[in-house]
Amino acid sequence: MRESGWLIGAAALVLAGGWLLAAPTAGEDLPSAGDCASFVGTADAPGYAALDCGAEQANARVLGVADVADACPGSDARPTAGGAVCLGPNLVAGHCYRDDLQMGLVRVTCDTFGAVKVLKVANSTFPCEEGDLLTLGDRSIAFCVTRAADSR
Structure with missing residues (x-):
């Protein structure tokens, strides 16, 4: 290497990049590490959709799911009803x-x-x-x- x-x-760049605005809410299934999604919308009207990682709209990759947002060091954390989804870019x-x-x-x-x-x-x-x-x-x-x- x-x-x-x-x-x-x-x-x-990858770790500091701002990742968009939403996460699954109560009642939605939490994603797993490696899953991809589209995070779109605004702070007032966020949107989340699970997508195939090859989809053009898939702009984020789930790095992990944590109990608290602080458990997502080096990645963007999106709060959920059950903790936080740790996000990175979908390259x-x-x-x-x-x-x-x-x-x-x-x-x-x-x-x-x-x-x-x-x-x-x-x-x-x-x-x-x-x-x-x-x-x-x-x-x-x-x-x-x-x-x-x-x-x-």
Whole structure:
């Protein structure tokens, strides 16, 4: 596994990115680690929908479910009736992303300056055959990533 300064920057972008506004409420099933969802709406009218991780609208990946929001270090916590859902970005293999100051991590074309390309999505922390390993949450969600300019 290569260590590089840009990977630290990419990890900071992923973990610092603002994730949208809702979580399941009382009566809804809580998601499990690895599940993906669409979080949309406003603070007054939040929305949540469980989705396949490959869906274009799936903008968040569940890193875990905790009893309290403080148990989601390094990720965004959304309160629920039974605790908190720990969220991170839903990065899709083959797609490129860059940080946007207003929207957090956004999908872009791979020729966009500063874009990071996801080579592989895995549920382990084994070293990547290509690129650098980026893990989220309790390290059960892992991505092999590289600078998009390096993957052409």
